[in-house]
Amino acid sequence: MVAANARLMAERRETELQIREKNLFLGSLSHELRAPLNAIIGFSEILASGGLAPDSPKREEFAKHVHSSGVHLLRLINDVLELSKVDAGGHEFFPEPVTLDELIARVADLLHTRLVRRRLGVTVDVKAEVAEVVADPAGLKQALLNHLSHAVEMASEGSGITVRALLQGPERFRIEVQVSQPMGLGTTHVMESPSLNLMLARRLVEAQGGEVGQSVDAGRGLTLYLVLNRFQESPGASGKVARHAVPAENSTTG
Numbered sequence: 448m449v450a451a452n453a454r455l456m457a458e459r460r461e462t463e464l465q466i467r468e469k470n471l472f473l474g475s476l477s478h479e480l481r482a483p484l485n486a487i488i489g490f491s492e493i494l495a496s497g498g499l500a501p502d503s504p505k506r507e508e509f510a511k512h513v514h515s516s517g518v519h520l521l522r523l524i525n526d527v528l529e530l531s532k533v534d535a536g537g538h539e540f541f542p543e544p545v546t547l548d549e550l551i552a553r554v555a556d557l558l559h560t561r562l563v564r565r566r567l568g569v570t571v572d573v574k575a576e577v578a579e580v581v582a583d584p585a586g587l588k589q590a591l592l593n594h595l596s597h598a599v600e601m602a603s604e605g606s607g608i609t610v611r612a613l614l615q616g617p618e619r620f621r622i623e624v625q626v627s628q629p630m631g632l633g634t635t636h637v638m639e640s641p642s643l644n645l646m647l648a649r650r651l652v653e654a655q656g657g658e659v660g661q662s663v664d665a666g667r668g669l670t671l672y673l674v675l676n677r678f679q680e681s682p683g684a685s686g687k688v689a690r691h692a693v694p695a696e697n698s699t700t701g
Contacts, residue, residue: 530649
């Protein structure tokens, strides 16, 4: 009887945590969707009102705002769809050898325009022990992109971001995205207001048996991290799990 009551209490706490997380996420999502929608409506109303002269440079400027807000909104919607797919167990992972510094460079390139606009520098530090791992490149790239996107949003203009890859124990690797000068947000706000970026990253990583987290420290700033197995497994041709191995001569290069 005691064991049954304890189990029921644990299940109740888990349910309450899930409801709380869902409510926080929905609140964050509504905020993220509202921003680009308001921008699209506001700038398009100005353009449609006829209040600007045909040759006004403001017309092109406002049109660019509408376009960028539309692109941002589409990215948010795609993230929601991807999140739903992962939660439903419909996202497939295909591990293969991945060179981390190359993958990180590609992710940074995708954010080049935003980084330049906000005068943010990115430093990459990949330790030799994890120069090459076996992971699903698409899932890892998406999770890292979402972490770095969130870091760009949180970083003070003109500051720096460091992406660091290192060992975490003998079997796992860790990627940290560190913001040296985050904008004035306290630890509670950062930790308890999950953005769509971080929620999707978390689902993608946890679906592969990994973990994510974040911390705020006066000395290090804001750090987002993800942890995965160095050598992930994938279904073989026979349907059984096949383990990919990184050649020994490549495992310490970089």
